[in-house]
Amino acid sequence: MNRCLKRVGLLLGLGLLVLALWACARAAYTGRSQLLLISEGQETALGLQAAQDVLKKERESRDEMQAERVKRVGRRIAQAANRPDYKWEFHLIDKDVVNAFCLPGGKVFVYTGILSLTTSNDELAAVMGHEIAHALERHGGERMSMALMAQVGGQAASIALGSTVSPAASQVFNQAYGLGSQVGVLLPHSRAQESEADEVGMILAAKAGYEPAGALTLWQKMDSYQKSKGQNAPGWLSTHPSSAQRVADIQAKMGAIRAKYFQPASLY
Numbered sequence: 001m002n003r004c005l006k007r008v009g010l011l012l013g014l015g016l017l018v019l020a021l022w023a024c025a026r027a028a029y030t031g032r033s034q035l036l037l038i039s040e041g042q043e044t045a046l047g048l049q050a051a052q053d054v055l056k057k058e059r060e061s062r063d064e065m066q067a068e069r070v071k072r073v074g075r076r077i078a079q080a081a082n083r084p085d086y087k088w089e090f091h092l093i094d095k096d097v098v099n100a101f102c103l104p105g106g107k108v109f110v111y112t113g114i115l116s117l118t119t120s121n122d123e124l125a126a127v128m129g130h131e132i133a134h135a136l137e138r139h140g141g142e143r144m145s146m147a148l149m150a151q152v153g154g155q156a157a158s159i160a161l162g163s164t165v166s167p168a169a170s171q172v173f174n175q176a177y178g179l180g181s182q183v184g185v186l187l188p189h190s191r192a193q194e195s196e197a198d199e200v201g202m203i204l205a206a207k208a209g210y211e212p213a214g215a216l217t218l219w220q221k222m223d224s225y226q227k228s229k230g231q232n233a234p235g236w237l238s239t240h241p242s243s244a245q246r247v248a249d250i251q252a253k254m255g256a257i258r259a260k261y262f263q264p265a266s267l268y
């Protein structure tokens with residue numbers, strides 16, 4: 001029995017029979033089995049609403065050259081992602097924290113703190129490709145689904161089956177993305193999601209004309225940064241822990257991805 005079916009079995013055990021009917025899905029690029037209790041349309045609507053909240057809370061950078069750089073790299077990756085239904089936007093947030101994320105629907109946020117760690121557009125493409133891959137593969141929807149699984153009963157069912165952006169749905173969404181008032185209780189990405197985002201992110205970066213080896217130097221750098229901060233690595237690194245194993249996995253996948261997808265861009 002695969003993992004998704006086991007989870008469906010758990011749902012049945014919880015009596016959420018209706019949800020089980022369309023709970024199983026497959027990740028777009030890797031075909032990994034997923035449990036998704038909310039529709040992509042609902043996830044996107046929540047993402048677009050959350051993006052407005054982020055823009056109200058955070059300040060966009062006035063460094064036009066760097067903001068334009070983020071947009072330029074982002075647009076190329078978006079083109080490679082081939083999701084014209086997404087309402088793509090790329091924002092550089094003026095805050096010295098190591099953070100970046102892409103909300104469902106295509107709103108991408110890069111913080112100046114992580115931008116300053118990237119020394120090439122290849123590394124920036126690795127950051128953005130990784131975050132966009134999380135959105136394309138609906139990892140937030142999976143985390144929301146896991147949170148809903150933990151809540152037995154009517155409210156979970158109404159969120160899962162609803163088509164609108166209800167306050168209850170927003171709350172679960174914000175928890176999945178570490179947004180809103182509950183900062184610090186971000187539901188962590190699973191290792192499977194992280195590995196998938198690394199792989200798909202490299203594919204997107206390579207298709208967009210960026211050297212996929214940027215992912216390797218990026219994560220090596222993150223490893224050093226994390227070690228310098230000790231156990232309490234802040235923000236992005238708390239949910240994206242770097243490790244020798246992660247770097248080795250990226251290295252192992254690099255050759256095949258490079259050979260299949262990488263076409264050097266004529267201009268960056």
Ligand SMILES: [Zn+2]
Nearest residue numbers: 189194197240
């Ligand atoms: Zn990640």
